[in-house]
Structure formats: C-alpha cells, structure tokens
Amino acid sequence: MSTPTKPVKSSGRPVRTLAILAGAFVLLIAAVFIQGATAVRLGLDLRGGTSVTLQPRLGTGETGKVTSEAIDQAVSIIRQRVNSLGVAESEVTSQGSGTNRQIVISVPGDSGRRVVELVGQTAELRFRQVLAESAGVPSAAATTAATPPAGVSADLNALYASLDCSLAENRQGTGSDNAADIILACSRDGASKYILAGAEVLGRQVSKATAAVDTTTGGNWFVSLTFNGEGTKAFGDQTARVVSLTAPQNQVAIVLDGLVVSAPRINEAIRGGSAQITGNFSQVEAQDLANVLKYGSLPLAFDRGEVQQISPTLGADQLNAGLLAGALGLGLVLLYSLLYYRGLGFVTFGSLAIAGGLMYLLILLLGEWIGFTLTLAGIAGVIVSIGITADSFIVYFERIRDEIREGRSLRSAVESGWVRARRTIIVADSVSIIAAALLYFLAVGGVRGFAFTLGLTTLIDLIVIFAFTKPMLTVVAKLPFFANGHPLSGLSAKSSGVDRSIPNVPTTEVEA
Secondary structure, three states: OOOOOOOOOOOHHHHHHHHHHHHHHHHHHHHHHHHHOOOOEEHHHHHHEEEEEEEEEOOOOOOOOHHHHHHHHHHHHHHHHHHHHOOOOOOOEEEEEEEHHHEEEEEEEHHHHHHHHHOOOOOOEEEEEEEEEEOOOOOOHHHHOOOOOOOOOOOOOHHHHOOOEEEEEEOOOOOOOOOOOEEEEEEOEEEEEEEEEEEEEEEHHEEEEEEEHHHHHHHHHEEEEEEEEEHHHHHHHHHHHHHHOOOOEEOOOOOOOHEEEEEOOOOOOOOOOOOEEEEEEEEHHHHHHHHHHOOOOOOOEEEEEOOOEEOOOOOOHHHHHHHHHHHHHHHHHHHHHHHHHHHHHHHHHHHHHHHHHHHHHHHHHHHHHHHHHHOHHHHHHHHHHHHHHHHHHHHHHHHHHHHHHOOHHHHHHHHHHHHHHHHHHHHHHHHHHHHHHHHHHOOOOHHHHHHHHHHHHHHEEEHHHHHHHHHHHHHHEEEHHHOOOOOOOOOOOHOOOOOOOOOOOOOOOOOO
C-alpha cells in the first residue's frame, strides 16, 4: 500500500517560459542576419587555409647561435598571439632538429595572411631619442653641407643622407637591433627618416598594452602602454632629459622592429608610468599591435618563407563520415526514445531539435565574434554531447515514473519528479563542463576544439532542460492522452510499472 505524500505545488509558468525561449531564438536569428553569419567556419582540417614557414636567425648586431630554448620560447609567444585572436584552431609547431629548426604556422580560412603578419612580427619595442629628422628621400645638399649631430660619425651621417625611405625594401625594419647603438630608421609610411640614439626604454619594460579609440579626435585608434616599475623610472628620466632640448632632439621615437611608429615631441616629463602609441592606426592594426606587445617580443628574428595555401588534411570524405556518425547517433537516440518512452519520445525529439538549433546559431555567431572554427574534433564534441543530453531526459522521465508508482497523478509527478531530478542533472552537467574547461585550458590544437564544443553543448543542454523540456512536460501533463495513461503515451500503468494488484491510497496533492 502506498503512503500519503507531501503536497506538491506546480512551479513556474510553463507557457511564459516557452515564450521567452522562443523570443531568445528570434533574437539569435536576428543577430545572425545582422552579423551576416550565413555559413559555419570550418577549421584547418576540413577547409584548408594558409601556411608559412619562419626561419629563425640572430638579429642585427647579435652574436652566438640560435638555441632550441629560444625557438621554444618563440613558439610559445606566437601561440599566445594566435590564441588572442580567438578560437581559430590554428597550429604553431617547430620542425627539424638542433639549430636547423623552423617554425610552421598554419591558419584556417582565407584570413590567414593577417594572422601570419601578426605572429611573424618580432615586436621589438624601443624608445629612442631623435637626433635628426628629415624627409624620407635622399638629399644631395644634406650630403655635402649637413653637420652630423653630436655622437654621430660622418660615415653614418652620409648613409642617413642617402637613405631612401620611399623604397619598400628600406621599410622592412631591421627585425632586431642592438639597443645601445645609434641607428638609422624610416617611418612606417616612408615620409620621414631619422637618426636615433640608443634605446633607454625597452619593450620588456611594458607590463600592459591595450587598443583604444580617441573619440575627441574623430575616432583615431591608438595603443595605450603601461610600464612596470623599471620602465616607469626609465621613461620618466628620458622624457625629463629631452624636454628642454631643441627640436628634433626633444622628440622620443617609438620604434617597433626597426621602424618608427611615431616620434612625439615631449612637452613635459612623464612619470606616471604610461604612454600612447599613435600613428593613424585602423582598429585592426591597433588591436594587432596591442596583442604582439602584450606577450613580449620574440627572442629571435625570422626570415619569412613563402606563404602558401594548403588543402584540407582530412577532406570532404572524413567530414561526411563525421556528420553521418552524428546523424546515426542522433537517430538511434530518437528511435530508442520513441520505442521506450513512446509519446514522451516526442518531447525528447523537440528538446533535441531546440538544442540543435541553438548550437547551430551560436556556432554561426561565435565564428563572427571570436573567430571560432569547427573541426572534426569539434564535431566529435557535439556527438558526445548527444549522449549527455539524452541522459538528462532519461533521469527526468524515470523520476516521473517513480512518482507515478508512488501513487501520484501525472501532473503532480511532473512537479515532484523535477524537484528530485534537477539536482542530478545539474551535477552531471557540471562535471562535464568542468572536464571541458580543464581540457580547453590545459590542451592545445584539436583537443581544445573538442573541449569547446563539449562545454558549449552541455551548457545548451542545461538551458533546454530548464527552458523547454520541463515546461513542455508541464503542458502535456494536462492533456488527457498523457494524464489518463494511454498505452501509447509512455505513462501507462504497464510502462510506469504500477502494480494494479495493490490498491492505491489517495495522495494529498496541490496541483496548478
């Protein structure tokens, strides 16, 4: 004989919850059209992309040899720069052995050239006092009449006069230079050329770099720098020393990889530990510069090999095989639900359809927002998540049957079963999310794509079970087909395991 149970009150307003979910769907669809995200971005293994080989070398004025430790450090810095652009499933590896090792960068899609330009920069930042400045083209008069600035040899002054910054080969930068040397440098656009004193502030003394826009000057982008303690003192001393000098020696040039980005005049000593790099940057240029400075300069200079387009490493056959495996897995889950849960199986079908729709829309939007690309490993994460989602349905459905066996009506069983099932569902999904997060932050390459999609689909499972499955069951529990235990409802006495030989004792219930 069953025992009386505690009163159960219907929770929430299911129709309102379903309406909110429908509204969220409409907003996501609108965002997709606004962003123009009409196709899923495929990863390197499915779509192909761009590849470049970097040959390491010592910078100008450096002695010794290229070490394995320096190459490993360069790989780590380049990988951080690539990751700062989003989840792009790019590959940064070293090949070869000993001092003949090379760095290979492979980036999916057609936008790989921008990434290659970004990660290939040495990003060696120097703050140098300007000793001389003139137009970027050679001047015969300067060669014969100009007096070299103090500390500048006649030979270096002659080279400066003949330097033609309008030539592209003279605006490639030095890649690396000796910080203590007096050097010649061109501006990025070739309009000006400079003689620059030894560097007094170095890039390693920058602790933070961020891109920002100056709304007071028509929206010009710049890079804001914050120095560490050593850099704050060095920059303060440098600006205090040059502020009283005559032009152009009261200017401090900001030099990146041997090219002058800007050379502002110093009007007062700057001891606040911050500076700005301006130079008519676009938004992308400012963000890229901030990214390369954020993770420090590369320990080596590089000769860039030929940039090549690479074909997919897996191809259409493997993609079709992965999609077929996912479709078969989904089909088997739906077939099992329909055979075992019958009418309730259609709730499973609707829940999986909602989850699939949310996943598709988010993948489209994430491709635009953070550069997310879908790889075969990511598809595997989606397939695994089908089982996680099915587990949530099974836990809840079986909990409802347990409540019916205890003598509750269906409407009451839906509510009391939810109270008992949701904790199990939350705990199970939390374990999957924690595992996905650990994989994402500790792994590299394709494993991160698997972890990302696994975590995303598990979060979607929680949203669907709370915002669709539970409210939908509350609604269908009011339908006579389910409430009266029709044999095809999946909630009949036989399906629920109710023993008709034992009479039920009425339960005390409060139903909505």
